[in-house]
Amino acid sequence: MSKNANGKILALELEDGRFMTESNAVVNFLATGTVLLPEDPLQYAKVQQWQFFEQYSQEPFIAAARFIAKFLGLSEERRADYESKEEGGHNALRVMEQQLQQTPYLTGTRLSTADIGLYADIHVAVEGGFDLTGYWAVEVWLERIRSEPRYVAMQWSTYFA
Ligand SMILES: N[C@@H](CCC(=O)N[C@@H](CS)C(=O)NCC(=O)O)C(=O)O
Known part of the structure; x- marks a missing residue:
């Protein structure tokens, strides 16, 4: 809480000690x-x-479903909450698919921080129960980002030993 008053991940510590x-x-x-x-x-x-x-439109559904399934555990009492994320998650994927069928990146022809933010949750969406089959432009976009020359994959084991 001293690093993020909202009690959530993430927080960036600046060189002068501010967050x-x-x-x-x-x-x-x-x-x-x-x-x-x-x-x-x-x-x-x-x-x-x-x-x-x-x-x-993405985080409350796709990221939240993954958080339940992967980190909280999909117990019986959480199942209804988990299942309630499905429709909203697919809606977000449809919106992205529509855009990415027209442009290689979300804002047009260049990679931006918007792609990076959405990539973070979409490339592991399957862990929240979201099968990307059928969202072909989203899958091509994921691969395009993975192929960026300075792409570095998340080292999950560093964060969740
Ligand atoms: N709007 C915040 C969301 C932060 C967030 O929800 N983080 C999740 C992990 S990805 C978290 O800390 N969840 C634990 C909780 O809500 O108690 C952001 O984009 O940084």
């Missing part, structure tokens, strides 16, 4: 001045558009 929270704010802060965060106001707003989508 930043909220994943999309953190990733935008780290990407400032790089090609991952466009300066053009409309392109910047498009990045934010997908980041708000990530928080409101």
Whole structure:
């Protein structure tokens, strides 16, 4: 709680000892001045558009279902909550699929922090019960990100020994 008043993961500790929270704010802060965060106001707003989508339309369903299944445990009393995530999760996948059938990345032709934020949960969506078969453009997008020259896979064992 001293690092994140909201009591949640994640928190970024700055060199001067201050902390930043909220994943999309953190990733935008780290990407400032790089090609991952466009300066053009409309392109910047498009990045934010997908980041708000990530928080409101993806996270409560896909990430939350995975959190229940993988970390809390899918007990009988949690099953109804888990199952209630399915419709919203598929709705989010449909919205992404529609966009990614038109453009290689969510905001157009370039990788941005919006793709990074959504990739984090979508590439492990299957662990929350979301089969991506049928969302072919989403699967191609996942592979496109994995093929980025500076892509580094998450080392789960480092975080969850
Ligand atoms: N809006 C926050 C969400 C943070 C969040 O919900 N983190 C999850 C893990 S990914 C968590 O700490 N869950 C534990 C809990 O809610 O008690 C962000 O994007 O950083």
